[in-house]
Amino acid sequence: DVKVTQSSRYLVKRTGEKVFLECVQDMDHENMFWYRQDPGLGLRLIYFSYDVKMKEKGDIPEGYSVSREKKERFSLILESASTNQTSMYLCASSLFGAGGEGTEAFFGQGTRLTVV
C-alpha cells in the first residue's frame, strides 16, 4: 500500500520558533511537494522537488525553506514561525515524467499547525 507519511497531525508552536515539518514516502517517487491549505483558497504550492537536493519555489515560498537530502524525505522549514503561518500543510509525491496512471499524486494526512 502506497504511503506518504507526515510526522505530526497536529502541532502548536510559538511565534519566532523554527519549525520542521517532515514528510516521508515509500514509493520511490522523484517528485515531492509541500502545499498549504486554507479555507476558500484551496491548496497552494509552497515548494517542490523533483530530485535529491533539487528544489523549486512554488507560489507562496516566502517564510519557508525546504530540504531534500534523501529521495524519500522532504522537509518543510519555517525559519521563524509567525501567526499567519497557522494552516494545514499537506505533503505529496508523484512519479517524474509519468503519464496516465503515473500522474497520480499521493498525499499525506496533513499537519495542522497552530502558531501562537
Added chain:
Amino acid sequence: AQTVTQSQPEMSVQEAETVTLSCTYDTSESDYYLFWYKQPPSRQMILVIRQEAYKQQNATENRFSVNFQKAAKSFSLKISDSQLGDAAMYFCAYRAIQGAQKLVFGQGTRLTINP
C-alpha cells in the same frame, strides 16, 4: 500561469440524487491532465478521477463521471446516486505535461449529503 476556479464553495444533495460540481481552468497549453480529488473529514486526499486533455472521451469511474469541454476550459464532476460517504471537500486540479509537474488546485467545493 495556469489557474483553476471552483465557483461553488458549498453544495448539498439528497442521498441517491445526482450532483454536479463545476470547475473551470485557464491554460495556454494544448495538452495537460485534469483531476478531481476528494478530501473527507479524515483529511486524506484521494484521487477520484483523471482526464487526459488529448482524449475526447469523458472519463468515468463507477458513479463518478466528468464533462470535459476543452474549448470552454470546463471540467465538471457528476456524482450519481450520491451516498453519505461522498460527503467531503472536492478539489479540481490541473497538471501540465511538460515542465514542472506540480498540481494547480481550485478553491474546493464542500459537498454535503442529506439523508
